[in-house]
Amino acid sequence: MKTSCVIFIAAFLQSATALPSEGAAKLEARAKPKLNQYASVEDCQADKNILYHAAPVTGRCYDLDDKTGAFFSNAGGRWFPTVYTEKGCGGESYVLTTMGECPKADHCMKDATCISSSYYRNWKSYKAA
Numbered sequence: 001m002k003t004s005c006v007i008f009i010a011a012f013l014q015s016a017t018a019l020p021s022e023g024a025a026k027l028e029a030r031a032k033p034k035l036n037q038y039a040s041v042e043d044c045q046a047d048k049n050i051l052y053h054a055a056p057v058t059g060r061c062y063d064l065d066d067k068t069g070a071f072f073s074n075a076g077g078r079w080f081p082t083v084y085t086e087k088g089c090g091g092e093s094y095v096l097t098t099m100g101e102c103p104k105a106d107h108c109m110k111d112a113t114c115i116s117s118s119y120y121r122n123w124k125s126y127k128a129a
Helices: 002-017 022-031 041-046
Strands: 034-038 050-054 061-063 070-074 082-086 090-095 112-116 125-127
Touching: 034 041, 041 070, 041 112
Parallel strands: none
Antiparallel strands: 034 050, 034 070, 061 125, 070 112, 082 090, 082 125
């Protein structure tokens, strides 16, 4: 009985202290929803000088800062988010997607991407699906 108890505890401690591999950590980071706003596409691509960061909640509207020139969106495995031409998620809307036709290449998401907030439309707000 003592031996089986010691083996069980040793096995539990070994698995409890194990750290995820680098690949697993990268997958976990990609799975988390993210919305970062930047002053320019260059800042976005270099992931520097973040103006605003959010972990978007489904159904909540996020107004883009007036200084935002580009934003990074990662839906975290959820349905595709929607961008709007007016603050408060009003006006024209466009679903960011990898499916079907995209009006401009930089508005099609590939897992996660930097998107110009004014290239196709002057996006003012964002809603996680």
